[in-house]
Amino acid sequence: MSIRTVFGKQTLLATTLLAAAVLSTGCTEENKRLRLANATLSERCETLAGQNEQLTAECDRLRSDLDAQKKLQDEQQAKITGLENANQELTDGLQRLQDMYNKLASRPRRPLPAKLNTALQEFAAANPNIAEYDVENGMVKFKSDLTFPPGQAEPNVEAAEALGKLVRILNAPEAKEFAIYVAGHTDDIPIGRPGTRRKHPTNWYLSVHRAVGVEQELTKAGLTPGRICVMGFGEYHPVAPNQPNKKGNPLNRRVEVWIVPAGSFLTGISAPAPVGDAGSS
Numbered sequence: 001m002s003i004r005t006v007f008g009k010q011t012l013l014a015t016t017l018l019a020a021a022v023l024s025t026g027c028t029e030e031n032k033r034l035r036l037a038n039a040t041l042s043e044r045c046e047t048l049a050g051q052n053e054q055l056t057a058e059c060d061r062l063r064s065d066l067d068a069q070k071k072l073q074d075e076q077q078a079k080i081t082g083l084e085n086a087n088q089e090l091t092d093g094l095q096r097l098q099d100m101y102n103k104l105a106s107r108p109r110r111p112l113p114a115k116l117n118t119a120l121q122e123f124a125a126a127n128p129n130i131a132e133y134d135v136e137n138g139m140v141k142f143k144s145d146l147t148f149p150p151g152q153a154e155p156n157v158e159a160a161e162a163l164g165k166l167v168r169i170l171n172a173p174e175a176k177e178f179a180i181y182v183a184g185h186t187d188d189i190p191i192g193r194p195g196t197r198r199k200h201p202t203n204w205y206l207s208v209h210r211a212v213g214v215e216q217e218l219t220k221a222g223l224t225p226g227r228i229c230v231m232g233f234g235e236y237h238p239v240a241p242n243q244p245n246k247k248g249n250p251l252n253r254r255v256e257v258w259i260v261p262a263g264s265f266l267t268g269i270s271a272p273a274p275v276g277d278a279g280s281s
Contacts, residue, residue: 145250151193181260
């Protein structure tokens with residue numbers, strides 16, 4: 001073998017080893033780069049997974065809030081519907097009372113017996129701070145500001161005593177043929193105090209409740225319940241202009257006691273007054 005051949009083989013071997021070394025070094029660097037990229041991607045995936053969990057939890061919370069809001073909205077809508085129905089019932093009731101009131105007002109008035117008329121005039125004269133007597137209509141009007149404590153529906157002591165005296169007049173023989181219609185009225189000042197509003201949500205309620213309060217005193221004093229009718233008109237039938245901006249007028253705060261022919265506006269047969277119910281106590 002010649003020296004040239006040996007030298008050629010050695011050169012080829014050296015070249016091969018050098019190439020292998022270069023390739024080995026290149027692979028190592030690429031592996032490092034790939035491992036670094038993989039670690040970065042893994043870290044990014046973990047970050048995104050955490051953010052996804054947070055977004056999922058937030059989505060669940062928002063969905064829960066939305067469900068709660070939907071439930072609250074449904075409840076509020078149900079309340080609104082209930083209030084609308086109640087308002088319609090009150091409106092219908094007001095119309096019925098309005099028709100009754102108009103019928104009563106337009107009906108030809110039969111004069112009260114002279115003795116009863118005189119007794120009612122004397123009653124009003126003896127209780128000027130509380131009551132007035134309308135001779136033409138046969139109606140005793142009680143002033144609410146002096147008949148009831150503010151925001152209340154139960155007559156005060158002085159008014160209760162006066163109503164007891166009125167019952168003695170209404171139970172006298174000359175009054176026995178008449179029925180008693182009690183009508184409550186208010187001015188246009190809205191119910192303000194929460195405690196009052198819980199008992200009387202609107203002026204309409206207050207007018208009815210005060211009429212009922214008068215009826216209870218009349219019944220307690222001995223007036224036969226079958227002779228009594230109770231109604232309330234709220235602020236809708238003022239006898240004098242209310243002040244601007246719903247500031248009211250004391251003249252409109254009143255309870256009227258009408259003495260009318262028995263059986264008025266009744267479709268059934270009126271029950272006769274119990275025998276012996278007349279007289280005073």
